[in-house]
Amino acid sequence: MTDRELLAPAGGESALVAAVQSGADAVYLGADRFSARNGADNFTLDCLGKWIDYCHLRGVSVHLAANTLVKERERAEFVRYVSEAYRMGIDAVIIQDVGMAERIKQLMPEIVLHASTQMTTTTLDGVKALAERGFSRVILSRELTADEIRYIRNGTQTELEVFVHGALCFSYSGQCLMSSIIGQRSGNRGMCAQPCRLPYELVKNGKYLNEGYLLSPKDLCLADNIKELSDMGINSFKIEGRLKSAGYVATAVGVYRKALDGKVITDDDRRALLDTFNRSGFSKGWYGGGKDMMSGKSPSNVASGDVALEYAKYTDTNANFRKIGVDIYAELKVGQPLNVTMIDEDGNVETVAGEIIAEDAIKAPISEDRISQQLQKLGTSIYYAKSCSVMTDGKATLPVSEINAVRRNVCVGMDRLRTVIPERTVAPYNPEKLKKKSQRPYLVAVCRTKAQAEMAAKCGVKRVVAPDNIISSVQSDVERVTLMSGIGVGHTPETEAIMVMNNAQTYKFGDKKQYGGFRLNITNSETVAAFNNMSALTLSPELNLKDIKEISGICPTEVIAYGRLPLMLMRKCPSSQNGKCSGGVLLSDRRGELFPIACGEECISEIFNSKPIYMADKIDDLTDSGIDGLQLWFYDEKPEDVERIIKEYLGNSPAKTPADFTRGHFYRGFL
Secondary structure (H helix, E strand, C coil): CCCCEEEEECCCHHHHHHHHHCCCCEEEECECCCCCCCCCCCECHHHHHHHHHHHHHCCCEEEEEECCCCCHHHHHHHHHHHHHHHHHCCCEEEECCHHHHHHHHHHCCCCCEEECHHHCCCCHHHHHHHHHCCCCEEECCCCCCHHHHHHHHHCCCCEEEEEEEECCCCECCCCCCHHHHHHCCCHHHCCCCCHHHCCEEEEECCEEEEEECCCCECEEECHHHHHHHHHHCCCEEEECCCCCCHHHHHHHHHHHHHHHCCCCCCHHHHHHHHHHCCCCCEECHHHHCCCCCECCCCCCCCCCCCCCHHHHHHHCCCCCCCCEEEEEEEEECCCCEEEEEEEECCCCEEEEEEEEECEECCCCCCCHHHHHHHHCCCCCCCEEEEEEEEEECCCEECCHHHHHHHHHHHHHHHHHHHHCCCCCCCCCCCCCCCCCCCCCCEEEEECCCHHHHHHHHCCCCCEEEECHHHHCCCCCCCEEEEECCCCCCCCCCCCCEEEECCHHHHHHCCCCEEEECHHHCECCHHHHHHCCCCCEEEECCCCCHHHHHHCCCCCCEEEEEEECCEEEEECCCHHHHCCCCCCCCEEECCCCCEEEEEECHHHCEEEECCCCEECHHHHHHHHHCCCCEEEEECCCCCHHHHHHHHHHHHCCCCCCCCCCCECCCCCCCCC
């Protein structure tokens, strides 16, 4: 495991300088592609090498955020992008896409992979599953309590990274489709439009229960909990904020540096954090049990933006506070050049000999103190002398300008040693392209009630999927599959087959027949291959027909072709957050659209789209895409509606579009 690491955001060059100078051990940044913070300044690959050197000179690691979902046609570009950064010396790559991660590891075996928080890892089984796939570190979901984090830490040697400061999402990261479906801007692609920051109303039976910014949390601040997390054995303490200013970065890093170093966090420090950015104050988020975490009447930053003088100095583009200690050894004798050896705190050794031969002094020889004094003048470099030892024969003399020249040259040599990147090899990548057969897809019914499931089983579907308490009581010759919860592992289901929704379930229930659910976020054939042990896989509902047609693999693939898509998966339902948790609640947006809220075990809840996908009249287009199966997701439909809809998709009845429906992403796709 690594030592404790303070990991800072670097959304652009000024933020990177502020992070390094104020004490970060590592920075995470995105280049101009495949970054989950597409709105940040980000870096280009052309300039990335310079900034990697800047960080490495000062002993700071650099993590590349390549944490978006990758479309089929982007696979080769993604590999080129990561491989170029890898050759430049990137220290780790943060990835969300399981299939691309496995391919990257195959092509670059020595690369260090970190599993993005977008992978929604909330359990020990999830960490173990990702470790088996080659990830050396897992960035845990932000929706975990202190006890849950501690339990995971005690059960694994895999490095764990935890968010300690910055913005929170109300939905589990990686499981939010609201921005994508409503605004065609995908959070899984770094384009989130933040619909959670808009005002909503809670409605039940036509009556308004509550209103306000019901999905907008305050920002997280765990500055007072760093010792507890450190004692747990957390490896990396992450500050969110690649869209934030250099002043925010300098302040947050400065305060959390104090906390990690065991210093007292003062009221002035807390005020400094509030002044740079806050949404109606801070909370401890789910780490503190989800208490007082909603932003209330304002979802926006209410801070003054002032940066305390203590931290403002780190935002200067020419700041040079981050120094490396060195020991200097020098020797001077008549008839020889000045020899200087520098050893840094990482054990790098650089020796430089001057160009001028020392002469026998006619009058006074140059003293050891004078040589030492000149060699320690390192002010414009990143080094400071911890010690300086000089030996002379007591006779030699040498121009001071030569001593200065040797000092400069030994610093240049040490710079080279600290930034040198051993040659990194990357195997060639030749993505396969398999042809798909077009045939009328079979149907799968995903149900929420026993009556729906029993009706679907009679209507010609290939299998019926429902929660365990429902499907276990359905008697039918049609294959019965348990729909697993979106979060966590859950209890062992009674059926032989399950639809898994996360990596933890794939790991925990390896003895079951598995179908991959849409929450696995499958957008390319590499990820299809990564789950090739499954009987069928659901492709991401963010794909359009062209995207779907391009994906191939040895495993059958399916899409959600009917029903209300779950747009958000949340640890608590919005009504519970406001003290009025009850069934039958709808979320109303500014346009009057009504989004059903379904609350499950432990109040894990989902917000469903206001209208269902309907594609029964477009079966030919779905068939042409080469998809194997169509999933029909039933929400509150009556059994007779289930029967009618299945018949329409089978072609046994004329397709009749509902009064209000959507085509989902089939004809548009995500950005």
